[in-house]
Amino acid sequence: MLVVLRYSVNRYVPGGLMLQVFTLENYAHFFQDHYFHKVLLTTVWVSVVCTIVSLVLAFPLAYFLARTRSAAKSLLVMLVVFPLLVGNVVRAAGWMALLDTKGVVNSTLEALHIIKAPLNIMYTTGAVMIGIISIVTPFMVLTLQSVLEGINYSVEEAALNLGASPIRTFAKVTLPLAMPGVIAGTSLVFILCMNAYATPVLLGGPSFQMMAQTIYDQISNTQNWPFGAALAFVLMFVTVALTVIAQMFLQRRYKSAE
Numbered sequence: 490m491l492v493v494l495r496y497s498v499n500r501y502v503p504g505g506l507m508l509q510v511f512t513l514e515n516y517a518h519f520f521q522d523h524y525f526h527k528v529l530l531t532t533v534w535v536s537v538v539c540t541i542v543s544l545v546l547a548f549p550l551a552y553f554l555a556r557t558r559s560a561a562k563s564l565l566v567m568l569v570v571f572p573l574l575v576g577n578v579v580r581a582a583g584w585m586a587l588l589d590t591k592g593v594v595n596s597t598l599e600a601l602h603i604i605k606a607p608l609n610i611m612y613t614t615g616a617v618m619i620g621i622i623s624i625v626t627p628f629m630v631l632t633l634q635s636v637l638e639g640i641n642y643s644v645e646e647a648a649l650n651l652g653a654s655p656i657r658t659f660a661k662v663t664l665p666l667a668m669p670g671v672i673a674g675t676s677l678v679f680i681l682c683m684n685a686y687a688t689p690v691l692l693g694g695p696s697f698q699m700m701a702q703t704i705y706d707q708i709s710n711t712q713n714w715p716f717g718a719a720l721a722f723v724l725m726f727v728t729v730a731l732t733v734i735a736q737m738f739l740q741r742r743y744k745s746a747e
Contacts (some may be wrong), residue, residue, distance in 0.1 A: 490725065496718035507715045515719035525703070525720070529727065532700045535614065536682035539621045543629045543678050544671065549634035551662075551670075556642065564661070566634075569627050581691040584620045585611065588692070595658055602611025612694035620688040625678040632677060639664075672739045673676045676732050683728045 497515055499507040512607035519525050554565060570700075572580065585594045598604045610616050613645035640663065648658040693699075700720065707717035 490722075493718050493721050493725070496714055497716075497722050499715040499718075501713045501715045507723075515716045519718060519719055519723060528698045528700055529723070530704050531698065532683060532724070533727065534729065535618060535699065538678055539618055539625065539682045540679045541676050542618070542622050543626045544675060547629035547633055547674070548667075551630045552637055554613050554630070554634045555637035555640075557615075568629050570659050572623070577687040578691070580624060581688045584616070584623070584692055588616055588619070595686070605637070612697065614693070614697065616692040617697060617699075620692045621685050624685075624688065625681050628681065629678050630673045632674035633667065634672045635670050636667050636673075638664045647677065647689055650723055668739060672736055675739070676736060679732055680728055683724065705713065 496507070499511065499536070500510050500512050500513050500514065502508050550569070554562060554569075557565075559565075585592075588610040589595070590609065590611070594610065595604070595607040609735065644666070645658055645662055649655070653661065669746045684701055685699060689697055689699045690702055701724075704717050704720045704724070707713045707720060711717075
């Protein structure tokens with residue numbers, strides 16, 4: 490991190506790499522150019538949406554894995570872990586085959602006469618979100634499962650026996666007790682989403698930009714290492730700041746629920 494910070498205060502020399510002097514012009518460039526503001530905001534809101542959707546999808550599965558006594562539990566856990574053994578580029582390529590205009594999704598919908606013309610799913614924000622969610626959800630499931638397994642089911646049974654509905658039991662008993670897992674899972678997933686690179690590149694196309702792509706472009710294509718380092722430090726700072734704020738909010742809700 491200190492190396493990134495040191496690079497970010499150097500001066501870019503066209504045709505070279507950088508001049509080692511102390512300057513804040515790279516940060517001034519970021520704050521003055523609205524294009525980079527838009528890229529950062531896009532990165533943040535895509536990450537927030539993907540984190541929330543991942544939590545909603547992962548919680549029921551994690552709860553089932555934590556409570557089931559089926560002999561197939563190990564197999565189900567392996568199915569959750571298996572996607573983590575495949576690289577992000579390979580998974581993104583798989584989604585490209587599914588979401589393309591001639592892909593499986595459009596072909597199936599056309600065969601069922603649900604649509605008359607192929608849907609333009611590829612190279613959209615929705616395609617990027619689908620890809621990112623598929624990557625981060627296993628992390629959320631495993632984090633939540635480990636916490637839910639530590640919750641004594643007799644506590645939930647007691648609430649149900651005292652007349653609480655299943656929804657009220659979940660809201661007042663299960664969710665507060667699972668809040669440490671929610672905090673850990675959302676923090677981990679949000680950080681992964683903020684730093685996503687391969688999925689936005691392959692599923693979003695050149696017109697869709699997130700911070701990781703912009704940083705790569707500045708360093709690899711433009712050779713502007715100081716500005717790329719400044720963007721990386723801004724991304725790092727925003728990610729840490731938003732993660733800490735979210736943790737404080739969730740912890741406060743957790744304590745109030747207690």
